[in-house]
Amino acid sequence: xxxxxxxxxxxxxxxxxxxxxxxxxxxxxxxxxxxxxxxxxxxxxxxxxxxxxxxxxxxxxxxxxxxxxxxxxxxxxxxxxxxxxxxxxxxxxxxxxxxxxxxxxxxxxxxxxxxxxxxxxxxxxxxxxxxxxxxxxxxxxxxxxxxxxxxxxxxxxxxxxxxxxxxxxxxxxxxxxxxxxxxxxxxxxxxxxxxxxxxxxxxxxxxxxxxxxxxxxxxxxxxxxxxxx
Amino acid sequence: xxxxxxxxxxxxxxxxxxxxxxxxxxxxxxxxxxxxxxxxxxxxxxxxxxxxxxxxxxxxxxxxxxxxxxxxxxxxxxxxxxxxxxxxxxxxxxxxxxxxxxxxxxxxxxxxxxxxxxxxxxxxxxxxxxxxxxxxxxxxxxxxxxxxxxxxxxxxxxxxxxxxxxxxxxxxxxxxxxxxxxxxxxxxxxxxxxxxxxxxxxxxxxxxxxxxxxxxxxxxxxxxxxxxxxxxxxxxxxxxxxxxxxxxxxxxxxxxxxxxxxxxxxxxxxxxxxxxxxxxxxxxxxxxxxxxxxxxxxxxxxxxxxx
Numbered sequence: 141x142x143x144x145x146x147x148x149x150x151x152x153x154x155x156x157x158x159x160x161x162x163x164x165x166x167x168x169x170x171x172x173x174x175x176x177x178x179x180x181x182x183x184x185x186x187x188x189x190x191x192x193x194x195x196x197x198x199x200x201x202x203x204x205x206x207x208x209x210x211x212x213x214x215x216x217x218x219x220x221x222x223x224x225x226x227x228x229x230x231x232x233x234x235x236x237x238x239x240x241x242x243x244x245x246x247x248x249x250x251x252x253x254x255x256x257x258x259x260x261x262x263x264x265x266x267x268x269x270x271x272x273x274x275x276x277x278x279x280x281x282x283x284x285x286x287x288x289x290x291x292x293x294x295x296x297x298x299x300x301x302x303x304x305x306x307x308x309x310x311x312x313x314x315x316x317x318x319x320x321x322x323x324x325x326x327x328x329x330x331x332x333x334x335x336x337x338x339x340x341x342x343x344x345x346x347x348x349x350x351x352x353x354x355x356x357x358x359x360x361x362x363x364x365x366x367x368x369x
Numbered sequence: 370x371x372x373x374x375x376x377x378x379x380x381x382x383x384x385x386x387x388x389x390x391x392x393x394x395x396x397x398x399x400x401x402x403x404x405x406x407x408x409x410x411x412x413x414x415x416x417x418x419x420x421x422x423x424x425x426x427x428x429x430x431x432x433x434x435x436x437x438x439x440x441x442x443x444x445x446x447x448x449x450x451x452x453x454x455x456x457x458x459x460x461x462x463x464x465x466x467x468x469x470x471x472x473x474x475x476x477x478x479x480x481x482x483x484x485x486x487x488x489x490x491x492x493x494x495x496x497x498x499x500x501x502x503x504x505x506x507x508x509x510x511x512x513x514x515x516x517x518x519x520x521x522x523x524x525x526x527x528x529x530x531x532x533x534x535x536x537x538x539x540x541x542x543x544x545x546x547x548x549x550x551x552x553x554x555x556x557x558x559x560x561x562x563x564x565x566x567x568x569x570x571x572x573x574x575x576x577x578x579x580x581x582x583x584x585x586x587x588x589x590x591x592x593x594x595x596x597x598x599x600x601x602x603x604x605x606x607x608x609x610x611x612x613x614x615x616x617x618x619x620x621x622x623x624x625x626x627x628x629x630x631x632x633x634x635x636x637x638x639x640x641x642x643x644x645x646x647x648x649x650x651x652x653x654x655x656x657x658x659x660x661x662x663x664x665x666x667x668x669x670x671x672x673x674x675x676x
Contacts (some may be wrong), residue, residue: 191582193582214586214587214588217581217584217585217586217587217589218584218586219584220581220582220583220584221583221584223584225582225583227582231579231582232579233575233576233579244579244580244583245583245584247383247386248580248583248584248585248586248589249584250376250379250380250383251379252376252378252379252382253378253379253382292583
């Protein structure tokens, strides 16, 4: 089932920068897709459009069969709750504890305190952060902050997870663990879109790869093609 | 995992959390909170004091001037027989509620009792006061007034209702001015809260942005700030009432002394307790308005175009 579809999407910012130019692709539910490009080639804009942080200048972004251009007002917030986002700079509330940061999406969604505690504890355990649960986020390492960001994106069981360089600050062993966790998430039906310029990681994962350059889709490499080199 | 749904307990939990957060944030910056609180309290206390003063003034004027008496002064040479003859038709007049004829000697006795000039009058050789007819009109007094003025041997007709009409006009003007002043001060109170909340927002811009990224609705973002505004309003209402009561107890002795010097037995009415919930409720609403205004402005400013 197609979950996310970009249909001839272009995005030009008010300053004149053309971030995306006629981009078309689709992502299936439970699929993992890597997006690679040079810096400034349009990866972040693509993620923003899927998250509804931006609107396309032309073309349509479809999510679960619905054109995101038609979503307005409070429905924007409802759409974002279906989307988990891992930011490159973590975007944590540094004065709050690790537990409180991970609990945020569940609080926003209106889960009960008991459910929040259970789900956050489980997520922190999975990501090896249980002992850091009551540390303030400012007091933990950058790698741990990255994991907190991932935990927060995953804890609400989103339909799709958009990750911008999710393993950028992690050591190789932990990065591999995180990627395996994301693969497990896909197996549960969550689509995962990862923007990364870590080609070694991308090759190792052997998942579908979209190559973007100057806002255009240059290549759409299937896992089989990747395996064939 | 099942998708989360908003249960009643979760909804209450969200509100409790927002309230606790707002309270602790106010407590964490006591100087700023106290400053806003004081400004808002003063902005509320002044119109309240003016309103209370107007109320007392209205009660006082009703107290000292409940009648609309018309006093007819006869010419000095008119004796009581002549005065009685002129006054007789008004005794059973349909437009007259009560008529009383006072002789010069009765008038002098009253004057000596109620005036500081008693000693001065005592040295006079003869009574300078004329016979007087006091008429209380029934219904519209305009026609009666004209008839009394047209009577023979009448020196002067004093209509007590005239100054009351003028006083009522002044009181009506006072009410208008009070409303205008109250409006300005209420706006000031709203802006004081809005400014406090704006400063709170300024320190939490990043937090708001993160919450929006995570799917927080405008209502979720707005909630803690509304609690801050409501709390500020409530506390300012309490402080305003305290200021008002303190001010009233401060000026009451002076006002009472002034009234006694005019021979008035008027008593200030106690501050009615039933208005307290209304005052506190109004203060909370004003606080909410200020907070809403500040948050709405921020949300408008930070929302990407077309979202």
